[in-house]
Amino acid sequence: xxxxxxxxxxxxxxxxxxxxxxxxxxxxxxxxxxxxxxxxxxxxxxxxxxxxxxxxxxxxxxxxxxxxxxxxxxxxxxxxxxxxxxxxxxxxxxxxxxxxxxxxxxxxxxxx
Amino acid sequence: xxxxxxxxxxxxxxxxxxxxxxxxxxxxxxxxxxxxxxxxxxxxxxxxxxxxxxxxxxxxxxxxxxxxxxxxxxxxxxxxxxxxxxxxxxxxxxxxxxxxxxxxxxxxxxxxx
Numbered sequence: 001x002x003x004x005x006x007x008x009x010x011x012x013x014x015x016x017x018x019x020x021x022x023x024x025x026x027x028x029x030x031x032x033x034x035x036x037x038x039x040x041x042x043x044x045x046x047x048x049x050x051x052x053x054x055x056x057x058x059x060x061x062x063x064x065x066x067x068x069x070x071x072x073x074x075x076x077x078x079x080x081x082x083x084x085x086x087x088x089x090x091x092x093x094x095x096x097x098x099x100x101x102x103x104x105x106x107x108x109x110x111x112x
Numbered sequence: 113x114x115x116x117x118x119x120x121x122x123x124x125x126x127x128x129x130x131x132x133x134x135x136x137x138x139x140x141x142x143x144x145x146x147x148x149x150x151x152x153x154x155x156x157x158x159x160x161x162x163x164x165x166x167x168x169x170x171x172x173x174x175x176x177x178x179x180x181x182x183x184x185x186x187x188x189x190x191x192x193x194x195x196x197x198x199x200x201x202x203x204x205x206x207x208x209x210x211x212x213x214x215x216x217x218x219x220x221x222x223x224x225x
Contacts, residue, residue: 042216048212101148
């Protein structure tokens with residue numbers, strides 16, 4: 001158990017809908033990353049937050065957004081969902097200063 | 113921006129044989145380099161990390177990796193494969209003081225009995 005909690009574990013929804021994925025890092029972890037993993041695209045970095053502020057952006061679509069709250073949990077919002085958004089979404093928290101990432105077990109999103 | 117390229121999306125070895133998973137990096141400044149392992153239906157776990165303290169890095173489960181600046185490589189090895197090593201392995205890179213970690217496409221390791 002990495003200590004990083006992601007909910008829900010599975011999510012099934014329809015095209016055009018909006019969903020919110022939640023991530024709770026370990027106590028003291030200020031930095032949270034979101035990744036998308038799919039068979040065709042591999043593990044893609046989406047976005048990083050550090051202590052409530054956006055720090056880096058990767059291949060995140062405009063339909064997607066994220067935020068990190070004062071208690072350091074983070075949410076990834078996916079809207080106007082398309083079939084191609086079906087993937088495993090991982091959250092990871094970084095332990096500093098050794099930059100070790102701890103991954104959650106992921107949220108499997110299925111868009112039907 | 114920094115990046116890594118993993119050579120070979122699938123590697124198959126026999127139990128007891130040498131495991132070699134290849135990773136090349138691209139970075140404008142000295143990088144931090146990582147190997148992560150992902151077992152089915154699980155998140156990624158850190159195997160080892162290079163931070164310039166030593167070029168040969170030993171990790172968990174008998175894995176090690178050698179940083180070669182001249183070859184911009186950070187290949188992962190294990191002298192003797194075990195069935196439990198079957199998993200997907202990811203090489204990753206980040207820059208010092210820049211918490212932007214990028215992963216390679218992954219290499220799926222199969223271990224044959």
